Amino acid sequence: MSFEEIYTRYVNAVYRFLKFKLGDEYLVEDVLQETFLAVYQNLHKIAEVNSPKAWILTIARHKLVDQLRKKRLIEVELNERMEVDPGPDHLFIHQLLCHLDETARTILYGLYVEQLTCSELAEILGIPVGTVKSKAHTARSVLQNKLKEESV
Amino acid sequence: MTRQEMHELALAYLQKRLTIEEKAEVFRLIRENADFLQVLSLELTLLCQFEQLKTAAPADLRERVYENITLVVQNPKKILAEQVIHHILKGTMPQIAWAVYQPFQRRIFAYE
Numbered sequence: 001m002s003f004e005e006i007y008t009r010y011v012n013a014v015y016r017f018l019k020f021k022l023g024d025e026y027l028v029e030d031v032l033q034e035t036f037l038a039v040y041q042n043l044h045k046i047a048e049v050n051s052p053k054a055w056i057l058t059i060a061r062h063k064l065v066d067q068l069r070k071k072r073l074i075e076v077e078l079n080e081r082m083e084v085d086p087g088p089d090h091l092f093i094h095q096l097l098c099h100l101d102e103t104a105r106t107i108l109y110g111l112y113v114e115q116l117t118c119s120e121l122a123e124i125l126g127i128p129v130g131t132v133k134s135k136a137h138t139a140r141s142v143l144q145n146k147l148k149e150e151s152v
Numbered sequence: 153m154t155r156q157e158m159h160e161l162a163l164a165y166l167q168k169r170l171t172i173e174e175k176a177e178v179f180r181l182i183r184e185n186a187d188f189l190q191v192l193s194l195e196l197t198l199l200c201q202f203e204q205l206k207t208a209a210p211a212d213l214r215e216r217v218y219e220n221i222t223l224v225v226q227n228p229k230k231i232l233a234e235q236v237i238h239h240i241l242k243g244t245m246p247q248i249a250w251a252v253y254q255p256f257q258r259r260i261f262a263y264e
Contacts, residue, residue, distance in 0.1 A: 007218060015209035032209075033217045040225055093201040112202035115167050137156045144194055 001052075003040050010053060011036070013114055014060050020109055021064055031067050035060040054120035057110075061124055096143055104139040107132055153181075158188050162195040 014035055018028045038059050039046075049055040097105045103125060110116040110124065118136070122129040153161075158181075164170050165178045181188035245253060 004218075007221075011214055011217075012208045015213070016205065016207055019207065020205060029213055029217065032213075033220055036217065037221050037224055040221060091204050093204055096201065108198075109202070109205065111163065112199055113205050115169070133156060137159070140159055140194070140198070143198060147194075147197060 001046065003043055006039060006043075006046065006052065006056075007036055010056050013053060014056060016113065017057055017060055017109070018064060020113075021061075021106070022068075027067060027071065031060065031063045034063045034067070038063065051117075051120050051123070053114070054116065054123045057114075057116075058124045096146055099142050099146055100139050103127070104135050104142075107136050108139050108143075111136060155187070155191070158191040159195060162188070162192040163199070165192070166195055166199055 011032070015028065015032055018031050018035075019025075022028050022031065035056065039056055042059075046052055046055065097108070100108070106125060107121055110121045111118075116124070118129050118132045121132045125132070161170075161174070161178060161181075165175065170178065178188075182192065241253065
């Protein structure tokens with residue numbers, strides 16, 4: 001598979017993932033570029049991976065963590081937040097996800113939006129498959145309760 | 153079947169990832185198991201909520217990022233220059249100007 005094919009096939013998934021995690025459009029673009037640059041530089045490895053999507057999203061997650069570290073440093077220096085795109089926080093799903101921790105949010109996002117398996121999510125997050133499953137189960141229960149409260 | 157397995161099966165059914173045999177199992181559970189129907193209903197609700205997050209990258213962003221990567225891989229010297237300038241500016245620019253400059257940095261190097 002050529003880089004162009006990989007880019008075309010996965011750019012939307014990586015963009016969505018970064019947008020979900022970061023919100024800020026400028027940061028998303030930076031991390032998206034760094035992610036696919038790393039994919040290009042490691043293109044020879046793609047034949048060895050079980051799931052190219054999980055592999056690329058793992059790279060994206062690492063780049064995102066690096067970027068957030070840098071951003072935090074800049075923010076400390078500035079002592080104020082840069083003007084950022086507020087993102088689609090008005091969506092009901094974001095309000096629901098506020099009740100979950102970061103890992104649980106990412107797990108549900110992966111399951112429902114990207115149709116990833118628990119094994120793929122375990123690879124992306126660097127945690128055991130059992131943890132992914134139990135966190136998904138707990139998160140579903142929390143959301144179920146919140147949905148019930150909303151409907152009352 | 154545990155509740156967790158029910159959730160996994162219901163989600164896989166809604167995402168059309170099941171074999172014919174597994175689908176038959178889902179239909180059986182729908183007929184015979186009220187709990188499964190509840191689980192299926194919750195999965196459908198969650199799936200609809202998460203559907204709102206299924207956005208595509210804007211076309212201009214997709215193209216710009218692709219062009220930038222192509223530039224980087226075709227001309228690594230330019231990238232080295234960019235990194236050097238980046239460090240010089242970061243060290244010399246007032247921090248507030250730096251924050252304003254950052255969003256433009258990509259475009260300067262992308263279209264120079």
